Amino acid sequence: MYNLDIILTHQEINVQAVKGKTCIAIDTLRATSTIITALSHGCPEIIPVGSVTEALHMKKNKAYEDYLLGGEIEGQYIENFHLENSPLDYCNGNLQGRGIILSTTNGTRTLKKLKEARIVVICALLNAKAVAEWIIHQKSDVIICCSGRRGSFSLEDFLTAGRLAAELRVEKNNLSISDLAFTAAAFYENIKKSSANNNTIFKILKNTDNGKRLIKAGLEADIKHCSQEDITTLLPQYRSGSIKQIEIPDLKDSMPRTSVI
Amino acid sequence: MYNLDIILTHQEINVQAVKGKTCIAIDTLRATSTIITALSHGCPEIIPVGSVTEALHMKKNKAYEDYLLGGEIEGQYIENFHLENSPLDYCNGNLQGRGIILSTTNGTRTLKKLKEARIVVICALLNAKAVAEWIIHQKSDVIICCSGRRGSFSLEDFLTAGRLAAELRVEKNNLSISDLAFTAAAFYENIKKSSANNNTIFKILKNTDNGKRLIKAGLEADIKHCSQEDITTLLPQYRSGSIKQIEIPDLKDSMPRTSVI
Numbered sequence: 001m002y003n004l005d006i007i008l009t010h011q012e013i014n015v016q017a018v019k020g021k022t023c024i025a026i027d028t029l030r031a032t033s034t035i036i037t038a039l040s041h042g043c044p045e046i047i048p049v050g051s052v053t054e055a056l057h058m059k060k061n062k063a064y065e066d067y068l069l070g071g072e073i074e075g076q077y078i079e080n081f082h083l084e085n086s087p088l089d090y091c092n093g094n095l096q097g098r099g100i101i102l103s104t105t106n107g108t109r110t111l112k113k114l115k116e117a118r119i120v121v122i123c124a125l126l127n128a129k130a131v132a133e134w135i136i137h138q139k140s141d142v143i144i145c146c147s148g149r150r151g152s153f154s155l156e157d158f159l160t161a162g163r164l165a166a167e168l169r170v171e172k173n174n175l176s177i178s179d180l181a182f183t184a185a186a187f188y189e190n191i192k193k194s195s196a197n198n199n200t201i202f203k204i205l206k207n208t209d210n211g212k213r214l215i216k217a218g219l220e221a222d223i224k225h226c227s228q229e230d231i232t233t234l235l236p237q238y239r240s241g242s243i244k245q246i247e248i249p250d251l252k253d254s255m256p257r258t259s260v261i
Numbered sequence: 262m263y264n265l266d267i268i269l270t271h272q273e274i275n276v277q278a279v280k281g282k283t284c285i286a287i288d289t290l291r292a293t294s295t296i297i298t299a300l301s302h303g304c305p306e307i308i309p310v311g312s313v314t315e316a317l318h319m320k321k322n323k324a325y326e327d328y329l330l331g332g333e334i335e336g337q338y339i340e341n342f343h344l345e346n347s348p349l350d351y352c353n354g355n356l357q358g359r360g361i362i363l364s365t366t367n368g369t370r371t372l373k374k375l376k377e378a379r380i381v382v383i384c385a386l387l388n389a390k391a392v393a394e395w396i397i398h399q400k401s402d403v404i405i406c407c408s409g410r411r412g413s414f415s416l417e418d419f420l421t422a423g424r425l426a427a428e429l430r431v432e433k434n435n436l437s438i439s440d441l442a443f444t445a446a447a448f449y450e451n452i453k454k455s456s457a458n459n460n461t462i463f464k465i466l467k468n469t470d471n472g473k474r475l476i477k478a479g480l481e482a483d484i485k486h487c488s489q490e491d492i493t494t495l496l497p498q499y500r501s502g503s504i505k506q507i508e509i510p511d512l513k514d515s516m517p518r519t520s521v522i
Binding site for chain 2: 008152153154155158178179180182183186187189190191193207208209
Protein backbone atom coordinates (compact mmCIF):
# COMPACT_ATOMS: atom_id res chain seq x y z
CA MET A 1 0.00 0.00 0.00
CA TYR A 2 1.42 3.37 -1.02
CA ASN A 3 0.55 6.77 0.44
CA LEU A 4 -1.01 9.78 -1.23
CA ASP A 5 -0.50 13.14 0.47
CA ILE A 6 -0.64 16.84 -0.38
CA ILE A 7 1.70 19.73 0.44
CA LEU A 8 -0.08 23.09 0.34
CA THR A 9 2.71 25.58 -0.46
CA HIS A 10 6.16 25.38 -2.01
CA GLN A 11 7.56 26.84 1.20
CA GLU A 12 6.57 23.62 3.00
CA ILE A 13 8.35 21.32 0.56
CA ASN A 14 11.54 19.82 1.95
CA VAL A 15 13.92 17.14 0.75
CA GLN A 16 12.76 14.60 3.33
CA ALA A 17 9.11 14.92 2.27
CA VAL A 18 9.71 14.32 -1.43
CA LYS A 19 12.84 12.16 -1.67
CA GLY A 20 12.26 9.07 -3.79
CA LYS A 21 8.56 9.85 -4.22
CA THR A 22 6.35 10.51 -7.23
CA CYS A 23 5.72 14.25 -7.12
CA ILE A 24 2.96 16.12 -8.90
CA ALA A 25 3.65 19.86 -9.23
CA ILE A 26 0.61 22.16 -9.41
CA ASP A 27 0.33 25.90 -10.02
CA THR A 28 -3.09 26.15 -11.60
CA LEU A 29 -3.04 29.97 -11.93
CA ARG A 30 -0.95 29.96 -14.02
CA ALA A 31 2.51 28.37 -14.33
CA THR A 32 1.63 24.70 -14.75
CA SER A 33 -1.34 25.58 -16.99
CA THR A 34 1.03 27.64 -19.13
CA ILE A 35 3.60 24.82 -19.34
CA ILE A 36 0.99 22.28 -20.39
CA THR A 37 -0.43 24.69 -22.98
CA ALA A 38 2.99 25.49 -24.42
CA LEU A 39 4.03 21.85 -24.77
CA SER A 40 0.76 20.96 -26.42
CA HIS A 41 1.31 23.73 -28.97
CA GLY A 42 4.60 22.43 -30.30
CA CYS A 43 7.11 23.74 -27.76
CA PRO A 44 9.58 20.85 -27.27
CA GLU A 45 11.21 22.03 -24.04
CA ILE A 46 10.74 24.50 -21.20
CA ILE A 47 13.54 25.47 -18.83
CA PRO A 48 12.01 26.83 -15.60
CA VAL A 49 14.17 29.38 -13.84
CA GLY A 50 13.80 31.14 -10.51
CA SER A 51 14.58 34.72 -11.57
CA VAL A 52 14.71 37.12 -14.49
CA THR A 53 18.49 37.44 -14.06
CA GLU A 54 18.86 33.69 -14.39
CA ALA A 55 16.67 33.69 -17.50
CA LEU A 56 18.67 36.45 -19.20
CA HIS A 57 21.96 34.78 -18.24
CA MET A 58 20.84 31.46 -19.72
CA LYS A 59 19.67 33.09 -22.95
CA LYS A 60 23.26 34.34 -23.52
CA ASN A 61 24.47 30.74 -23.57
CA LYS A 62 24.89 29.57 -27.18
CA ALA A 63 22.87 26.39 -26.49
CA TYR A 64 19.83 28.50 -25.61
CA GLU A 65 20.16 31.47 -27.95
CA ASP A 66 17.10 30.39 -29.97
CA TYR A 67 14.95 29.95 -26.87
CA LEU A 68 12.11 32.37 -26.17
CA LEU A 69 11.93 34.14 -22.82
CA GLY A 70 8.66 33.80 -20.92
CA GLY A 71 7.36 34.59 -17.48
CA GLU A 72 6.20 37.09 -14.90
CA ILE A 73 7.19 38.76 -11.68
CA GLU A 74 4.24 38.85 -9.29
CA GLY A 75 1.94 38.60 -12.29
CA GLN A 76 3.60 41.46 -14.16
CA TYR A 77 5.16 41.59 -17.66
CA ILE A 78 8.97 41.44 -17.74
CA GLU A 79 10.78 43.85 -20.06
CA ASN A 80 12.44 42.28 -23.13
CA PHE A 81 10.65 38.96 -22.59
CA HIS A 82 8.90 37.42 -25.60
CA LEU A 83 6.03 35.88 -23.67
CA GLU A 84 4.19 36.50 -20.41
CA ASN A 85 2.96 33.81 -18.05
CA SER A 86 -0.43 33.85 -19.74
CA PRO A 87 -1.22 30.43 -21.20
CA LEU A 88 -3.06 32.17 -24.04
CA ASP A 89 0.26 33.69 -25.15
CA TYR A 90 1.40 30.17 -25.83
CA CYS A 91 -1.56 29.30 -28.04
CA ASN A 92 -1.30 32.10 -30.56
CA GLY A 93 2.34 32.31 -31.51
CA ASN A 94 4.27 29.74 -33.44
CA LEU A 95 6.05 27.69 -30.83
CA GLN A 96 6.75 24.74 -33.10
CA GLY A 97 10.29 23.64 -32.31
CA ARG A 98 11.05 26.65 -30.07
CA GLY A 99 12.26 26.05 -26.53
CA ILE A 100 11.26 28.45 -23.76
CA ILE A 101 13.09 29.73 -20.71
CA LEU A 102 10.29 30.35 -18.20
CA SER A 103 10.58 32.51 -15.09
CA THR A 104 7.54 32.50 -12.79
CA THR A 105 6.98 33.45 -9.17
CA ASN A 106 5.63 30.32 -7.52
CA GLY A 107 5.50 27.50 -10.03
CA THR A 108 9.19 27.56 -10.84
CA ARG A 109 10.10 27.64 -7.17
CA THR A 110 8.00 24.55 -6.56
CA LEU A 111 9.85 22.64 -9.28
CA LYS A 112 13.27 23.71 -7.99
CA LYS A 113 12.43 22.10 -4.64
CA LEU A 114 11.63 18.72 -6.17
CA LYS A 115 15.12 17.68 -7.31
CA GLU A 116 15.19 14.70 -4.95
CA ALA A 117 11.88 13.30 -6.14
CA ARG A 118 11.73 9.96 -7.94
CA ILE A 119 9.88 11.63 -10.81
CA VAL A 120 8.09 14.96 -11.21
CA VAL A 121 5.04 15.42 -13.39
CA ILE A 122 3.35 18.76 -14.03
CA CYS A 123 -0.37 19.05 -13.50
CA ALA A 124 -3.22 21.54 -13.85
CA LEU A 125 -6.94 21.07 -14.39
CA LEU A 126 -6.15 20.93 -18.12
CA ASN A 127 -4.54 17.48 -17.86
CA ALA A 128 -5.65 16.25 -14.39
CA LYS A 129 -7.41 13.08 -15.48
CA ALA A 130 -4.42 11.94 -17.53
CA VAL A 131 -2.13 12.60 -14.57
CA ALA A 132 -4.39 10.58 -12.25
CA GLU A 133 -4.42 7.67 -14.71
CA TRP A 134 -0.65 7.81 -14.95
CA ILE A 135 -0.27 7.86 -11.13
CA ILE A 136 -2.17 4.59 -10.85
CA HIS A 137 0.72 2.84 -12.63
CA GLN A 138 3.39 4.24 -10.30
CA LYS A 139 4.61 1.94 -7.59
CA SER A 140 5.62 4.55 -5.03
CA ASP A 141 4.31 7.08 -2.54
CA VAL A 142 2.78 10.12 -4.21
CA ILE A 143 3.02 13.74 -3.04
CA ILE A 144 0.88 16.36 -4.71
CA CYS A 145 2.81 19.61 -4.37
CA CYS A 146 0.67 22.75 -4.58
CA SER A 147 2.54 25.98 -5.17
CA GLY A 148 0.28 28.23 -3.11
CA ARG A 149 0.67 32.00 -3.18
CA ARG A 150 3.07 33.97 -1.02
CA GLY A 151 3.36 31.10 1.40
CA SER A 152 -0.38 30.68 1.73
CA PHE A 153 -2.94 28.12 0.63
CA SER A 154 -4.30 28.54 -2.90
CA LEU A 155 -7.82 27.32 -3.48
CA GLU A 156 -7.21 26.68 -7.19
CA ASP A 157 -4.23 24.41 -6.48
CA PHE A 158 -6.15 22.56 -3.77
CA LEU A 159 -9.02 22.07 -6.20
CA THR A 160 -6.68 20.53 -8.78
CA ALA A 161 -5.14 18.35 -6.05
CA GLY A 162 -8.68 17.38 -5.06
CA ARG A 163 -9.43 16.39 -8.63
CA LEU A 164 -6.47 13.99 -8.53
CA ALA A 165 -7.36 12.68 -5.06
CA ALA A 166 -10.97 12.12 -6.11
CA GLU A 167 -9.81 9.97 -9.04
CA LEU A 168 -7.33 8.08 -6.85
CA ARG A 169 -9.30 7.43 -3.68
CA VAL A 170 -10.97 4.39 -5.20
CA GLU A 171 -9.85 1.42 -3.11
CA LYS A 172 -8.59 -0.73 -5.96
CA ASN A 173 -5.87 1.83 -6.57
CA ASN A 174 -4.00 0.55 -3.53
CA LEU A 175 -3.29 4.09 -2.32
CA SER A 176 -3.74 5.08 1.31
CA ILE A 177 -4.91 8.68 1.21
CA SER A 178 -4.06 11.19 3.95
CA ASP A 179 -6.56 13.32 5.85
CA LEU A 180 -5.64 16.25 3.64
CA ALA A 181 -6.02 14.29 0.41
CA PHE A 182 -9.41 13.03 1.61
CA THR A 183 -10.46 16.60 2.35
CA ALA A 184 -9.33 17.81 -1.07
CA ALA A 185 -11.22 15.00 -2.80
CA ALA A 186 -14.41 15.78 -0.87
CA PHE A 187 -14.01 19.49 -1.66
CA TYR A 188 -13.66 18.83 -5.39
CA GLU A 189 -16.52 16.35 -5.46
CA ASN A 190 -18.79 18.79 -3.68
CA ILE A 191 -18.12 21.45 -6.28
CA LYS A 192 -18.77 19.03 -9.12
CA LYS A 193 -21.96 17.75 -7.51
CA SER A 194 -23.35 21.23 -6.98
CA SER A 195 -22.42 22.48 -10.43
CA ALA A 196 -25.34 23.25 -12.67
CA ASN A 197 -22.99 23.64 -15.61
CA ASN A 198 -19.35 23.63 -16.66
CA ASN A 199 -18.89 27.22 -15.57
CA THR A 200 -18.80 26.44 -11.85
CA ILE A 201 -15.05 25.93 -11.66
CA PHE A 202 -14.49 29.10 -13.69
CA LYS A 203 -16.68 31.02 -11.23
CA ILE A 204 -14.82 29.61 -8.24
CA LEU A 205 -11.40 30.36 -9.70
CA LYS A 206 -12.48 33.95 -10.41
CA ASN A 207 -13.25 34.35 -6.71
CA THR A 208 -9.87 33.15 -5.42
CA ASP A 209 -7.17 35.56 -4.29
CA ASN A 210 -5.18 34.79 -7.44
CA GLY A 211 -8.29 35.01 -9.58
CA LYS A 212 -9.20 38.47 -8.27
CA ARG A 213 -5.66 39.68 -8.93
CA LEU A 214 -5.79 38.38 -12.52
CA ILE A 215 -9.19 39.97 -13.17
CA LYS A 216 -7.83 43.30 -11.93
CA ALA A 217 -4.99 42.89 -14.45
CA GLY A 218 -7.52 42.26 -17.25
CA LEU A 219 -6.65 38.56 -17.46
CA GLU A 220 -10.04 36.93 -16.92
CA ALA A 221 -9.55 34.98 -20.16
CA ASP A 222 -6.57 33.26 -18.56
CA ILE A 223 -8.75 32.06 -15.69
CA LYS A 224 -11.31 30.78 -18.17
CA HIS A 225 -8.62 28.84 -20.00
CA CYS A 226 -7.10 27.38 -16.81
CA SER A 227 -10.52 26.31 -15.48
CA GLN A 228 -11.00 23.77 -18.28
CA GLU A 229 -10.73 20.15 -17.19
CA ASP A 230 -9.06 17.36 -19.15
CA ILE A 231 -8.67 19.04 -22.49
CA THR A 232 -5.33 17.31 -23.00
CA THR A 233 -3.69 14.04 -21.99
CA LEU A 234 -0.23 15.56 -22.21
CA LEU A 235 2.10 14.73 -19.31
CA PRO A 236 5.01 17.13 -18.89
CA GLN A 237 7.92 15.77 -16.86
CA TYR A 238 10.48 17.91 -15.03
CA ARG A 239 13.93 16.32 -15.10
CA SER A 240 17.46 17.71 -14.72
CA GLY A 241 16.21 21.27 -14.87
CA SER A 242 14.14 20.83 -18.02
CA ILE A 243 10.49 20.11 -18.83
CA LYS A 244 9.57 17.86 -21.74
CA GLN A 245 6.68 15.59 -22.60
CA ILE A 246 7.10 12.38 -20.62
CA GLU A 247 8.40 9.36 -22.45
CA ILE A 248 6.35 6.29 -21.61
CA PRO A 249 6.77 3.83 -24.45
CA ASP A 250 3.98 1.56 -23.25
CA LEU A 251 1.52 4.41 -22.88
CA LYS A 252 2.42 6.28 -26.04
CA ASP A 253 -0.39 4.89 -28.11
CA SER A 254 -3.08 5.22 -25.48
CA MET A 255 -2.11 8.77 -24.57
CA PRO A 256 -1.60 10.68 -27.78
CA ARG A 257 -0.49 14.28 -27.63
CA THR A 258 -3.58 16.41 -28.04
CA SER A 259 -4.08 20.05 -28.73
CA VAL A 260 -5.22 22.34 -25.91
CA ILE A 261 -7.47 24.57 -27.93
CA MET B 262 -15.07 44.51 6.40
CA TYR B 263 -13.14 42.11 8.60
CA ASN B 264 -11.24 39.01 7.50
CA LEU B 265 -11.79 35.39 8.42
CA ASP B 266 -8.86 33.02 7.92
CA ILE B 267 -7.66 29.62 9.13
CA ILE B 268 -4.26 28.39 10.32
CA LEU B 269 -3.88 24.63 9.93
CA THR B 270 -1.32 23.69 12.60
CA HIS B 271 -0.03 25.25 15.81
CA GLN B 272 3.45 25.19 14.29
CA GLU B 273 2.30 27.79 11.75
CA ILE B 274 0.95 30.23 14.34
CA ASN B 275 3.16 33.28 14.84
CA VAL B 276 2.74 36.54 16.73
CA GLN B 277 2.27 38.59 13.56
CA ALA B 278 -0.60 36.41 12.34
CA VAL B 279 -2.65 36.58 15.54
CA LYS B 280 -1.76 39.91 17.18
CA GLY B 281 -4.87 41.92 18.03
CA LYS B 282 -7.18 39.41 16.36
CA THR B 283 -10.06 37.29 17.60
CA CYS B 284 -8.62 33.78 17.78
CA ILE B 285 -10.58 30.53 17.90
CA ALA B 286 -8.54 27.59 19.19
CA ILE B 287 -9.54 24.13 17.94
CA ASP B 288 -8.28 20.66 18.88
CA THR B 289 -11.34 18.54 18.21
CA LEU B 290 -9.67 15.21 19.13
CA ARG B 291 -9.48 15.91 22.02
CA ALA B 292 -8.16 18.86 24.02
CA THR B 293 -10.75 21.51 23.22
CA SER B 294 -13.59 18.98 23.43
CA THR B 295 -12.29 17.98 26.86
CA ILE B 296 -12.05 21.59 28.04
CA ILE B 297 -15.61 22.37 26.94
CA THR B 298 -16.89 19.18 28.57
CA ALA B 299 -15.09 19.87 31.86
CA LEU B 300 -16.34 23.46 32.13
CA SER B 301 -19.90 22.39 31.39
CA HIS B 302 -19.68 19.84 34.22
CA GLY B 303 -18.90 22.29 36.96
CA CYS B 304 -15.14 22.79 36.63
CA PRO B 305 -14.61 26.55 37.17
CA GLU B 306 -11.09 26.85 35.75
CA ILE B 307 -8.58 24.97 33.60
CA ILE B 308 -4.89 25.84 33.50
CA PRO B 309 -3.39 24.51 30.27
CA VAL B 310 0.29 23.62 30.54
CA GLY B 311 2.81 22.47 27.98
CA SER B 312 4.41 19.58 29.86
CA VAL B 313 3.94 17.08 32.68
CA THR B 314 6.84 18.68 34.58
CA GLU B 315 5.10 22.05 34.42
CA ALA B 316 1.84 20.48 35.64
CA LEU B 317 3.50 18.78 38.61
CA HIS B 318 5.44 21.94 39.47
CA MET B 319 2.25 24.04 39.45
CA LYS B 320 0.39 21.54 41.61
CA LYS B 321 3.03 22.07 44.36
CA ASN B 322 2.07 25.75 44.51
CA LYS B 323 -0.31 26.35 47.43
CA ALA B 324 -2.76 28.23 45.19
CA TYR B 325 -3.25 25.13 43.06
CA GLU B 326 -2.97 22.33 45.62
CA ASP B 327 -6.69 21.47 45.26
CA TYR B 328 -6.49 21.32 41.49
CA LEU B 329 -6.81 18.01 39.68
CA LEU B 330 -4.14 16.94 37.21
CA GLY B 331 -5.36 15.99 33.75
CA GLY B 332 -3.86 15.28 30.37
CA GLU B 333 -1.93 13.01 28.05
CA ILE B 334 1.38 12.55 26.34
CA GLU B 335 0.87 11.46 22.74
CA GLY B 336 -2.49 10.08 23.75
CA GLN B 337 -1.12 8.09 26.69
CA TYR B 338 -2.07 8.16 30.40
CA ILE B 339 0.33 10.09 32.66
CA GLU B 340 1.34 8.48 35.96
CA ASN B 341 -0.09 10.13 39.09
CA PHE B 342 -2.54 12.22 37.09
CA HIS B 343 -6.19 12.21 38.21
CA LEU B 344 -7.69 12.48 34.75
CA GLU B 345 -6.71 11.61 31.20
CA ASN B 346 -7.43 13.74 28.15
CA SER B 347 -10.63 11.81 27.56
CA PRO B 348 -13.64 14.14 27.66
CA LEU B 349 -15.66 11.29 29.16
CA ASP B 350 -13.37 11.37 32.21
CA TYR B 351 -14.72 14.86 32.83
CA CYS B 352 -18.37 13.83 32.74
CA ASN B 353 -18.32 11.11 35.36
CA GLY B 354 -16.31 12.54 38.24
CA ASN B 355 -17.43 15.30 40.49
CA LEU B 356 -15.74 18.39 39.10
CA GLN B 357 -18.01 20.88 40.84
CA GLY B 358 -15.73 23.63 42.08
CA ARG B 359 -12.51 21.78 41.22
CA GLY B 360 -9.93 23.48 39.01
CA ILE B 361 -7.86 21.38 36.61
CA ILE B 362 -4.25 21.65 35.46
CA LEU B 363 -4.34 20.21 31.93
CA SER B 364 -1.33 19.00 29.99
CA THR B 365 -1.99 17.96 26.38
CA THR B 366 0.20 17.48 23.33
CA ASN B 367 -1.22 19.81 20.70
CA GLY B 368 -4.13 21.75 22.18
CA THR B 369 -2.12 23.34 24.95
CA ARG B 370 0.65 24.32 22.57
CA THR B 371 -1.87 26.07 20.34
CA LEU B 372 -3.13 28.16 23.28
CA LYS B 373 0.38 29.08 24.41
CA LYS B 374 1.00 30.62 20.99
CA LEU B 375 -2.03 32.92 21.18
CA LYS B 376 -0.87 35.28 23.92
CA GLU B 377 -0.89 38.30 21.61
CA ALA B 378 -4.44 37.72 20.40
CA ARG B 379 -7.18 40.21 21.19
CA ILE B 380 -9.28 37.42 22.68
CA VAL B 381 -9.08 33.60 22.52
CA VAL B 382 -12.15 31.39 22.57
CA ILE B 383 -12.04 27.60 22.65
CA CYS B 384 -14.04 25.65 20.12
CA ALA B 385 -14.94 22.08 19.16
CA LEU B 386 -17.91 20.61 17.36
CA LEU B 387 -19.64 20.48 20.77
CA ASN B 388 -20.06 24.27 20.90
CA ALA B 389 -19.38 25.38 17.31
CA LYS B 390 -22.69 27.10 16.63
CA ALA B 391 -22.45 29.16 19.81
CA VAL B 392 -18.90 30.19 18.88
CA ALA B 393 -20.03 31.23 15.38
CA GLU B 394 -22.86 33.33 16.83
CA TRP B 395 -20.44 34.97 19.23
CA ILE B 396 -17.95 35.72 16.43
CA ILE B 397 -20.61 37.69 14.56
CA HIS B 398 -20.57 40.28 17.35
CA GLN B 399 -16.79 40.74 17.29
CA LYS B 400 -15.51 43.76 15.45
CA SER B 401 -12.11 42.44 14.42
CA ASP B 402 -10.33 40.05 12.11
CA VAL B 403 -10.85 36.42 13.05
CA ILE B 404 -8.28 33.61 12.86
CA ILE B 405 -9.41 30.03 13.38
CA CYS B 406 -6.38 28.22 14.79
CA CYS B 407 -6.41 24.47 14.24
CA SER B 408 -3.97 22.47 16.33
CA GLY B 409 -3.19 19.80 13.76
CA ARG B 410 -1.16 16.73 14.64
CA ARG B 411 2.63 16.52 14.64
CA GLY B 412 2.84 19.55 12.41
CA SER B 413 0.35 18.19 9.90
CA PHE B 414 -3.19 18.98 8.87
CA SER B 415 -5.94 17.36 10.98
CA LEU B 416 -9.18 16.63 9.19
CA GLU B 417 -11.24 16.87 12.40
CA ASP B 418 -9.93 20.34 13.17
CA PHE B 419 -10.51 21.48 9.60
CA LEU B 420 -14.05 20.12 9.79
CA THR B 421 -14.75 22.14 12.94
CA ALA B 422 -13.20 25.21 11.30
CA GLY B 423 -15.42 24.52 8.29
CA ARG B 424 -18.47 24.43 10.53
CA LEU B 425 -17.60 27.93 11.76
CA ALA B 426 -16.80 29.21 8.29
CA ALA B 427 -20.06 27.78 6.92
CA GLU B 428 -22.01 29.70 9.57
CA LEU B 429 -20.03 32.88 8.95
CA ARG B 430 -19.81 33.02 5.16
CA VAL B 431 -23.24 34.61 4.91
CA GLU B 432 -22.73 38.04 3.38
CA LYS B 433 -24.56 40.03 6.03
CA ASN B 434 -21.89 39.02 8.53
CA ASN B 435 -19.51 41.53 6.98
CA LEU B 436 -16.66 39.03 7.02
CA SER B 437 -14.37 38.57 4.04
CA ILE B 438 -13.47 34.89 4.02
CA SER B 439 -10.13 33.59 2.76
CA ASP B 440 -9.65 30.87 0.14
CA LEU B 441 -8.91 28.41 2.92
CA ALA B 442 -11.99 29.37 4.95
CA PHE B 443 -14.13 29.04 1.82
CA THR B 444 -12.67 25.58 1.21
CA ALA B 445 -13.33 24.51 4.81
CA ALA B 446 -16.93 25.73 4.63
CA ALA B 447 -17.53 23.87 1.37
CA PHE B 448 -15.95 20.72 2.85
CA TYR B 449 -18.20 20.84 5.91
CA GLU B 450 -21.33 21.59 3.90
CA ASN B 451 -20.62 18.69 1.58
CA ILE B 452 -20.41 16.29 4.48
CA LYS B 453 -23.65 17.58 5.97
CA LYS B 454 -25.42 17.43 2.63
CA SER B 455 -24.38 13.87 1.96
CA SER B 456 -25.16 12.66 5.45
CA ALA B 457 -28.01 10.22 5.68
CA ASN B 458 -27.99 10.49 9.46
CA ASN B 459 -26.21 12.08 12.39
CA ASN B 460 -23.54 9.39 12.42
CA THR B 461 -21.70 10.73 9.37
CA ILE B 462 -19.37 13.00 11.30
CA PHE B 463 -18.65 10.20 13.77
CA LYS B 464 -17.74 7.90 10.87
CA ILE B 465 -15.48 10.51 9.31
CA LEU B 466 -13.70 11.26 12.59
CA LYS B 467 -13.10 7.53 13.13
CA ASN B 468 -11.27 7.45 9.80
CA THR B 469 -8.88 10.31 10.52
CA ASP B 470 -5.28 9.71 11.59
CA ASN B 471 -6.16 10.79 15.13
CA GLY B 472 -9.35 8.75 15.08
CA LYS B 473 -7.53 5.56 14.07
CA ARG B 474 -5.01 6.10 16.87
CA LEU B 475 -7.79 6.56 19.43
CA ILE B 476 -9.65 3.46 18.25
CA LYS B 477 -6.43 1.45 18.60
CA ALA B 478 -6.22 2.73 22.19
CA GLY B 479 -9.81 1.60 22.85
CA LEU B 480 -11.14 5.16 22.90
CA GLU B 481 -13.84 5.05 20.22
CA ALA B 482 -16.34 6.41 22.76
CA ASP B 483 -14.25 9.59 22.92
CA ILE B 484 -14.61 10.05 19.17
CA LYS B 485 -18.36 9.52 19.45
CA HIS B 486 -18.56 12.18 22.16
CA CYS B 487 -16.41 14.69 20.24
CA SER B 488 -18.41 14.19 17.02
CA GLN B 489 -21.56 15.69 18.55
CA GLU B 490 -22.49 19.12 17.23
CA ASP B 491 -23.87 21.98 19.30
CA ILE B 492 -24.73 20.17 22.49
CA THR B 493 -23.67 23.18 24.54
CA THR B 494 -23.54 26.95 24.13
CA LEU B 495 -20.66 27.26 26.55
CA LEU B 496 -17.85 29.58 25.45
CA PRO B 497 -14.53 28.97 27.20
CA GLN B 498 -12.08 31.87 27.06
CA TYR B 499 -8.32 31.57 27.43
CA ARG B 500 -6.84 34.56 29.22
CA SER B 501 -3.64 35.11 31.20
CA GLY B 502 -2.83 31.41 31.20
CA SER B 503 -6.25 30.29 32.42
CA ILE B 504 -9.47 29.04 30.84
CA LYS B 505 -12.85 30.05 32.27
CA GLN B 506 -16.32 30.48 30.91
CA ILE B 507 -16.46 33.77 29.01
CA GLU B 508 -18.13 36.67 30.73
CA ILE B 509 -20.48 38.44 28.38
CA PRO B 510 -23.03 40.30 30.52
CA ASP B 511 -25.30 41.10 27.59
CA LEU B 512 -25.33 37.53 26.34
CA LYS B 513 -25.61 35.78 29.65
CA ASP B 514 -29.35 35.34 29.50
CA SER B 515 -29.46 34.23 25.91
CA MET B 516 -26.58 31.80 26.28
CA PRO B 517 -27.14 29.85 29.46
CA ARG B 518 -24.59 27.33 30.55
CA THR B 519 -25.82 23.95 29.44
CA SER B 520 -24.80 20.46 30.29
CA VAL B 521 -22.88 18.41 27.75
CA ILE B 522 -24.48 15.09 28.51
